[in-house]
Amino acid sequence: MKYPEIDKYAELDSLIHRFDPRAKIITFTILIFSFVFIEDIRIAFVSLLFSSFILLVSRIPFGFIFDRMKPGLIFVMPFLIVMPFALDGNVLYSYNGISISYDGLYYGSLVVIRAATSIMLTLIMLGTTKMDTTMKSLHSLKVPSPFVQTLMFSYRYIFVFIDEFFSMWTSMKAKGFKVKANKHSLSIIGNLVGMILVRSYERAERVYHSMASKGYTGESRTIVKFKMQTADYGLAAILIGTVLIFIIYGMSLS
Amino acid sequence: MKTAISITDLNYSYPDGTKALDNVNIEIEQGEKIVIMGPNGAGKTTLFLHLNGVIRAEQDNVKIFGNNIGSMKTEDRIREVGVVFAEPDDQLFMSTVYDDIAFGPLNMGLSEEEVDRRVKKALATVGLEGFEDKVPHHMSFGQKKKAALAAVLSMEPRVLVLDEPTANLDPKSRADLIRVINDLNKNHGITTVIAMHDINALSELADRVYVLNRSIVAEGPTRDIFSDHVLVKENNLDAPDIFKFFKIMKCFGGDCDQTPMSIDESVKELTQAIEALEGKMSLHIHESTHEMVNDVISSYRH
Ligand SMILES: Nc1ncnc2c1ncn2[C@@H]1O[C@H](COP(=O)(O)OP(=O)(O)O)[C@@H](O)[C@H]1O
Ligand SMILES: [Mg+2]
Numbered sequence: 001m002k003y004p005e006i007d008k009y010a011e012l013d014s015l016i017h018r019f020d021p022r023a024k025i026i027t028f029t030i031l032i033f034s035f036v037f038i039e040d041i042r043i044a045f046v047s048l049l050f051s052s053f054i055l056l057v058s059r060i061p062f063g064f065i066f067d068r069m070k071p072g073l074i075f076v077m078p079f080l081i082v083m084p085f086a087l088d089g090n091v092l093y094s095y096n097g098i099s100i101s102y103d104g105l106y107y108g109s110l111v112v113i114r115a116a117t118s119i120m121l122t123l124i125m126l127g128t129t130k131m132d133t134t135m136k137s138l139h140s141l142k143v144p145s146p147f148v149q150t151l152m153f154s155y156r157y158i159f160v161f162i163d164e165f166f167s168m169w170t171s172m173k174a175k176g177f178k179v180k181a182n183k184h185s186l187s188i189i190g191n192l193v194g195m196i197l198v199r200s201y202e203r204a205e206r207v208y209h210s211m212a213s214k215g216y217t218g219e220s221r222t223i224v225k226f227k228m229q230t231a232d233y234g235l236a237a238i239l240i241g242t243v244l245i246f247i248i249y250g251m252s253l254s
Numbered sequence: 255m256k257t258a259i260s261i262t263d264l265n266y267s268y269p270d271g272t273k274a275l276d277n278v279n280i281e282i283e284q285g286e287k288i289v290i291m292g293p294n295g296a297g298k299t300t301l302f303l304h305l306n307g308v309i310r311a312e313q314d315n316v317k318i319f320g321n322n323i324g325s326m327k328t329e330d331r332i333r334e335v336g337v338v339f340a341e342p343d344d345q346l347f348m349s350t351v352y353d354d355i356a357f358g359p360l361n362m363g364l365s366e367e368e369v370d371r372r373v374k375k376a377l378a379t380v381g382l383e384g385f386e387d388k389v390p391h392h393m394s395f396g397q398k399k400k401a402a403l404a405a406v407l408s409m410e411p412r413v414l415v416l417d418e419p420t421a422n423l424d425p426k427s428r429a430d431l432i433r434v435i436n437d438l439n440k441n442h443g444i445t446t447v448i449a450m451h452d453i454n455a456l457s458e459l460a461d462r463v464y465v466l467n468r469s470i471v472a473e474g475p476t477r478d479i480f481s482d483h484v485l486v487k488e489n490n491l492d493a494p495d496i497f498k499f500f501k502i503m504k505c506f507g508g509d510c511d512q513t514p515m516s517i518d519e520s521v522k523e524l525t526q527a528i529e530a531l532e533g534k535m536s537l538h539i540h541e542s543t544h545e546m547v548n549d550v551i552s553s554y555r556h
Contacts, residue, residue, distance in 0.1 A: 132348075132353065152349060203344060206339065206341060207344045210337075210344050210345040210347070211357075213307075213336070215332040215361030215362060216361060221357075222348075
């Protein structure tokens with residue numbers, strides 16, 4: 001079974017793995033937000049290289065990260081395809097009244113590079129920490145509890161959900177069901193989705209019962225033991241410093 | 255002896271109108287081992303939801319050690335009754351086994367050292383030492399089942415309620431779990447209330463049986479319940495094979511004092527019976543043997 005296990009490589013040992021999880025979240029968030037606002041495509045590209053360098057340091061296999069970047073990249077790809085046609089500006093190439101603009105290509109590429117950078121950084125951040133530690137860090141960083149709990153339960157039950165989906169899917173296939181592009185096939189898939197929703201609802205109710213019987217009153221209480229060390233401050237300073245240099249250099253260009 | 259659980263005239267209907275419990279009366283002493291049997295949809299799970307106040311009864315129908323469960327404070331409630339539900343995935347909702355087992359104790363407001371001590375102890379009790387950092391989706395069903403039990407044991411409740419604890423387990427995990435439950439009852443004085451269909455585990459897990467089918471249909475010592483084959487049949491139950499086997503042996507003249515309910519009991523009963531016959535028991539076929547055997551078999555056949 002292929003689970004979306006994002007923290008599969010969280011047990012490796014690297015500089016990034018050893019980074020205090022709270023400092024890591026703050027630093028990476030700053031990095032991501034700074035890179036997202038870079039306007040110059042050359043600096044955006046350098047920031048992508050810089051993120052790849054962090055990935056290299058983290059020792060997580062490139063293929064693993066790239067696999068998980070794909071959905072996000074597919075989502076922003078249309079920008080690169082549409083913007084060159086949609087945006088006015090210096091015309092690069094024109095045919096039968098349809099023109100490709102330099103500005104469109106520039107901004108389209110910028111969007112894709114920025115997206116790649118931020119997705120990569122997010123994956124490195126999540127991939128170098130065990131998921132429960134990430135959740136606890138968010139909790140201890142005073143991120144609102146309903147938000148953290150929602151994240152936590154989503155991550156916990158996505159695996160159960162996948163198992164449930166595949167067991168139903170397998171039993172459908174065992175009864176000779178094949179996906180075809182017709183009404184019958186669609187209605188069966190619709191039925192399957194409905195079943196999954198009903199089951200999730202019922203499961204949510206049972207989970208709530210079991211939480212209530214353990215004294216849950218809406219507050220999440222977990223034991224958190226983190227300690228920031230000099231090395232953590234150092235690494236945070238180096239990473240944020242590098243970003244600052246990129247930004248200042250970028251401003252001097254424009 | 256103190257009364258651990260006292261349920262009087264409990265009625266419950268789900269919001270959609272399904273009547274799940276009809277005038278249920280149950281009285282359980284402290285330290286007893288009780289099994290509740292009944293067909294699917296009989297209301298066993300619904301009854302258990304009442305036992306720790308997840309579903310609140312309108313009146314004071316459910317009392318735990320004399321106190322009305324509905325009006326107890328959350329911390330006190332979970333100290334008295336712990337319910338282990340059937341599906342372990344529903345009960346391991348945190349990211350790691352440690353956090354799941356610490357969940358109840360943290361809600362009781364215990365100190366971190368005490369929580370830690372309880373987590374370690376609960377893991378040791380169910381035989382899952384070293385599983386602290388495991389995530390549920392990397393565990394086998396049997397391990398999840400044990401972890402779910404540990405997550406309730408860490409609250410150290412005086413009454414332990416288990417919904418189908420042995421369902422879908424392999425024989426080794428099943429034996430492990432039965433041993434743990436028995437040890438808790440025998441050596442720690444914990445009252446256990448178990449819903450199950452596992453008739454072969456009955457003699458080990460029950461001093462007394464309630465048959466529930468929306469209302470309490472019968473109550474009594476295990477052997478009495480299974481001797482009443484009409485009752486057994488009407489409630490989709492079955493008697494243990496060994497019990498039926500000794501009933502059949504009786505038709506061949508092999509009579510024991512009491513019909514054994516388990517392998518262990520059968521050794522004891524047989525020894526006694528054979529000793530009473532000066533070391534030799536003879537089986538034989540007489541005129542009505544076949545008729546009697548057929549009667550026994552058909553009385554328990556569904
Ligand atoms: N959430 C619910 N809503 C409506 N009816 C329910 C719900 N849960 C259970 N029931 C019904 O209540 C009855 C008792 O169910 P349950 O307590 O789960 O039985 P058991 O555990 O003995 O199999 C059944 O008829 C069942 O269909
Ligand atoms: Mg049930």
